Amino acid sequence: MAVEDIGAQRVGNGNPGIGKQQADAGRCLECHGADGNSIDAKTPNHAGQYAAYLAKQLSDFQSGARKHEIMTIMAEDLSAADKADIGAYFASRKIMQGEGGDVNQSGRNLFANGDRSRDIPACSGCHGENGKGGIAGDVVYPVIGGQRKVYLRSQLVSWNLGERKNSPGGVMNTIAKSLSDEEIEALADYVSGL
Structure with a gap:
């Protein structure tokens, strides 16, 4: 598979530009970081995450299939297009990288x-x-x-x-x-x- 295909598959059919605006307005960036890398150890990084995965998690918070007090509230009013766009924004960021160091x-x-x-x-x-x-x-x-x-x-x-x-x-x-x-x-x- 060509690199471009992997990138397109990662971002999906959402619009990263609209997704950035929605993520900012919806306060996603406050916890998950403007570049998709959180500063809180308990909050997941989303940088380079697959948009479809993020959209599924948001849907699961909406339905109750996944439980988290804050995320359930944050996701409750998102449309399918909103979830695709927000996911596309985070997916378009440079993929999260660990710091390496001693290998367990x-x-x-x-x-x-x-x-x-x-x-x-x-x-x-x-x-x-x-x-x-x-x-x-x-x-x-x-x-x-x-x-x-x-x-x-x-x-x-x-x-x-x-x-x-x-x-x-x-x-x-x-x-x-x-x-x-x-x-x-x-x-x-x-x-x-x-």
């Missing part, structure tokens, strides 16, 4: 290889070798490489506990239930550095 070998091994003895697939199988996501059919695998460590940990814990249930077919719940606290920490550490 346990996290790296789980990310790259999974654990067949426990039916844990490699994270890279869906999220890509560098955690930069992808699209397969109608499923969007989000960018997780370079995401905030605290946010990654909190989401893995939420899937592990069944508090978050909006991944396709519940795949993230199944995987996260098999992870120990130490493995969740190792994965969050490794993936945040990508």
Whole structure:
């Protein structure tokens, strides 16, 4: 696939220019950053995230499939076009990058290889070798490489506990239930550095 096709697929059919205006007016940029990189460890980066993934999350906040007190309020009045445009804006930003540093070998091994003895697939199988996501059919695998460590940990814990249930077919719940606290920490550490 050509680089232009990947970029077009990442941005989708929304208008990034309109999306920037809406993200600013809707106060998205206050938490998620003007360039899509948040300054709060608990708030996810959206820089370079797939627009379709962001639009789905906003829809899930609207429907109650995903729960977050603030995001439910922020998303409640957004139309499908609004979600596509806001997603396109964040998708058009430079893809989030981790800071690298010391590599957590346990996290790296789980990310790259999974654990067949426990039916844990490699994270890279869906999220890509560098955690930069992808699209397969109608499923969007989000960018997780370079995401905030605290946010990654909190989401893995939420899937592990069944508090978050909006991944396709519940795949993230199944995987996260098999992870120990130490493995969740190792994965969050490794993936945040990508």
